[in-house]
Amino acid sequence: xxxxxPTVYLDVIIELAGEEEFILIQVLLNHLENNCHVIDLNTRYxxxxxxxxxxxxAHRSLYQQLIEKLEGIDSPSKEDFKLIVGMLxxxxxTLFDLKREMVKEVDVxxxxxxxxxxxxxxxxx
Numbered sequence: 001x002x003x004x005x006p007t008v009y010l011d012v013i014i015e016l017a018g019e020e021e022f023i024l025i026q027v028l029l030n031h032l033e034n035n036c037h038v039i040d041l042n043t044r045y046x047x048x049x050x051x052x053x054x055x056x057x058a059h060r061s062l063y064q065q066l067i068e069k070l071e072g073i074d075s076p077s078k079e080d081f082k083l084i085v086g087m088l089x090x091x092x093x094t095l096f097d098l099k100r101e102m103v104k105e106v107d108v109x110x111x112x113x114x115x116x117x118x119x120x121x122x123x124x125x
Contacts (some may be wrong), residue, residue: 002031002042010042014049021050022059025066032069039073039080047087052094063091 002010017023024046031043039047052063070084 002027002046003035003040005042007042007045010045014046019053021053022062024050025059025062029062029065029069032066037069037073039070039076039083044079044083047083050087050090052091067091 013027014024028043028046032038035043067088070087073080076084
């Protein structure tokens with residue numbers, strides 16, 4: 001249970017999770033479910049540490065579930081709202097970076113293949 005753990009313990013959990021941040025997402029989901037969707041100090045602490053660098057397609061459903069759980073909070077405080085917005089900004093920035101990296105990895109040689117075939121047709125005239 002996260003509720004009564006000191007932040008030193010949470011830091012160890014975060015360190016052990018490392019690049020496998022989806023483990024922290026699963027912990028948060030379980031904690032929010034068991035504590036009536038309340039953002040306590042430890043939940044806030046972990047959410048502030050999320051960087052979403054391991055946001056792989058295989059784990060996107062976990063991230064979506066976390067967002068849905070946070071959406072289900074009945075009366076979020078101003079601080080809760082700021083925390084959630086900040087988390088969503090980091091999540092979106094990571095998705096944007098991932099898409100940009102995918103574009104860089106596109107094989108450019110196939111892009112111009114159609115243009116080469118058009119040139120061959122024009123040469124037949």
